Amino acid sequence: MLSLYLVYYHYELRRGDIGWCNINNFVNCNNVLLSPYAEIGGIPLGVFGAAWFGLMVLILLSDRITIIKFVAENHGLALALWSATGISFTVFLISAELFFVHAICILCTAVHVLVIFLTSLILLNYKKFVKA
Numbered sequence: 001m002l003s004l005y006l007v008y009y010h011y012e013l014r015r016g017d018i019g020w021c022n023i024n025n026f027v028n029c030n031n032v033l034l035s036p037y038a039e040i041g042g043i044p045l046g047v048f049g050a051a052w053f054g055l056m057v058l059i060l061l062s063d064r065i066t067i068i069k070f071v072a073e074n075h076g077l078a079l080a081l082w083s084a085t086g087i088s089f090t091v092f093l094i095s096a097e098l099f100f101v102h103a104i105c106i107l108c109t110a111v112h113v114l115v116i117f118l119t120s121l122i123l124l125n126y127k128k129f130v131k132a
Contacts, residue, residue, distance in 0.1 A: 002111050003049030009033060009107065010044040021106045032105035037096040045093070049111055052086050056118065076126055083119040090115045 010033050013019055021029040032038060038045055059078050090112045097104045 003046045006046030006107055007044045026103055028103045029105040031103035032101050035101045079122050083122050086115045087119050
């Protein structure tokens with residue numbers, strides 16, 4: 001839901017709204033969400049975040065309902081690979097905020113923390129996800 005809110009917030013800023021989560025020049029959602037790093041191919045990054053979380057839910061459920069045979073049969077591997085994708089993208093986004101935009105977004109940081117937390121839970125419980 002937070003990723004979807006970021007999409008909404010992104011478009012509100014593009015329409016000229018002043019935003020609400022700007023604390024100072026460094027902690028400034030507007031600077032981050034209006035930067036060139038806030039979109040890929042004109043698509044707000046929140047869309048990709050929402051898709052990542054949505055697919056993670058499907059992967060987590062794939063051992064209970066066969067969505068895709070390969071994913072259901074390789075549940076642990078699918079979770080590990082998708083988590084690695086999320087962590088890699090999170091590292092890139094944090095780096096872009098710190099080194100190119102020189103600002104961080106509180107909402108984006110909350111999403112980053114959720115990705116890291118979810119990935120940590122998956123890695124800590126990896127053996128439970130791997131079929132014998």
